[in-house]
Amino acid sequence: MIEWSDEDLMIRDAVRGWIDAEVRPNLDALESGDLPPYDLLRNLFKTFGMDEMARASFRARQERDQAGSAGADGDGDAAERSGGGGAAMSMLPIIELCKVAPGLVSAMGVGLGLAAGTIMKRGTAEQRERWALDLLTLDKVGAWAITEPGSGSDAFGGMQATARKSGDEYVLNGSKTFITNGPYADTIVFYCKLDDGRAPRDREILTFVLDRGMEGLEQSRPLRKMGLHSSPTGELFLSDVRAGADRLLASGSGSGKDSARQNFVTERAGVTAMALGVIEECLKLSVEYAKTRELWGQRIGDFQLIQLKLAKMEVARLNVQNLVFRHIEMQRAGRTPTLAEASAMKLYSAQAASEVAQEAVQLFGGNGYMSEYRVEQLARDAKSFQIYAGTDEIQITHIARDLLSS
Numbered sequence: 001m002i003e004w005s006d007e008d009l010m011i012r013d014a015v016r017g018w019i020d021a022e023v024r025p026n027l028d029a030l031e032s033g034d035l036p037p038y039d040l041l042r043n044l045f046k047t048f049g050m051d052e053m054a055r056a057s058f059r060a061r062q063e064r065d066q067a068g069s070a071g072a073d074g075d076g077d078a079a080e081r082s083g084g085g086g087a088a089m090s091m092l093p094i095i096e097l098c099k100v101a102p103g104l105v106s107a108m109g110v111g112l113g114l115a116a117g118t119i120m121k122r123g124t125a126e127q128r129e130r131w132a133l134d135l136l137t138l139d140k141v142g143a144w145a146i147t148e149p150g151s152g153s154d155a156f157g158g159m160q161a162t163a164r165k166s167g168d169e170y171v172l173n174g175s176k177t178f179i180t181n182g183p184y185a186d187t188i189v190f191y192c193k194l195d196d197g198r199a200p201r202d203r204e205i206l207t208f209v210l211d212r213g214m215e216g217l218e219q220s221r222p223l224r225k226m227g228l229h230s231s232p233t234g235e236l237f238l239s240d241v242r243a244g245a246d247r248l249l250a251s252g253s254g255s256g257k258d259s260a261r262q263n264f265v266t267e268r269a270g271v272t273a274m275a276l277g278v279i280e281e282c283l284k285l286s287v288e289y290a291k292t293r294e295l296w297g298q299r300i301g302d303f304q305l306i307q308l309k310l311a312k313m314e315v316a317r318l319n320v321q322n323l324v325f326r327h328i329e330m331q332r333a334g335r336t337p338t339l340a341e342a343s344a345m346k347l348y349s350a351q352a353a354s355e356v357a358q359e360a361v362q363l364f365g366g367n368g369y370m371s372e373y374r375v376e377q378l379a380r381d382a383k384s385f386q387i388y389a390g391t392d393e394i395q396i397t398h399i400a401r402d403l404l405s406s
């Protein structure tokens, strides 16, 4: 794949039209946090039939499961998460939304890819029916909670949240932070360690599905943050929350840790598409500005230092677009990137988006520092790509470990 097809471009234009009509007029309210993103995302799903596609795809999966041929991890699951609409229908809305409000993609991606994705992979048919379908259609908001105040990059080793067996139930305690959708989540996929007397680092990771309103579960208000304001982020506090075994997800093909790692692959590859949206928009705005802003009797695009910025942005755009196309080709071939490949994609594209957006601010001068010109918002939003789903430094460790292990 070296270009989008005509059909892809039609989808892209339709999504663009929807964003112009529905998102841009609401950008201030999204940025201030006055407007949570969920109704807009539901509108997107309804407008493009993504809720119906998700429902149909879910039913097909349940039927396959009943017939005893449940799909293994991989392409089938990816299709289920994207509503079954193929690469263009999953990637293009991500890219287009990220040109305007990357937080919308984070809010949507965590609910679909991480919360519903985990339940689809590791849940029984009953658990999938009970929780995943409503998440996949966006009728409900999902969160995926691993990070704790004392353990971010060392997510599993340093995890303090516990599950203690009590009769047929588990008693859950602990706190989580920086949880996307945490303040509004109806359904929370919660990671903790089985308190079985072993040394904390050796304990088994368990994953539970929790519902808003359970006794002892507190969801904080949205945290104030640097950017990504259209994605609410919050804390969770659990104090003796009682969860039946029906809320415990199976370890599936591996441990709770393995399944979370599979999610990192999905999330990191997704950041590449998000980065492309930011880069394309910053480049477009920068070219327009370079052609129209005049100083010393000429347009600033005539200065070679400005041309260098534009040229580097274009190189980043081509490289990140190629990564997105490669990922689509892999999906079509039924191949999932390895953790190291996904980490390399994320490391490169997150840094590229952040650098391009910062350079766009610089190119716009004082206007770049003003909200009206939008590149400052994209620069703040893009910085988050270098932190969540594993920091740049953690991507480097995953790439290097893989290189050195062979």
Ligand SMILES: Cc1cc2nc3c(=O)[nH]c(=O)nc-3n(C[C@H](O)[C@H](O)[C@H](O)COP(=O)(O)OP(=O)(O)OC[C@H]3O[C@@H](n4cnc5c(N)ncnc54)[C@H](O)[C@@H]3O)c2cc1C
Residues within 6 Å of the ligand: 110, 144, 145, 146, 147, 151, 152, 153, 154, 177, 178, 179, 180, 181, 228, 233, 384, 387, 388, 389, 390, 391, 392, 393, 394, 397
């Ligand atoms: C907007 C946003 C949304 C998020 N959403 C979620 C969510 O939905 N669910 C969830 O569970 N988490 C979420 N997170 C948490 C995110 O995954 C963590 O912030 C991230 O993994 C980093 O952990 P930390 O913040 O504790 O930083 P730390 O782990 O404390 O890192 C501090 C610094 O040390 C560096 N460092 C750490 N280890 C090493 C090492 N081995 N070598 C070199 N340097 C190292 C880091 O790169 C960083 O620069 C979100 C975070 C943000 C910002």
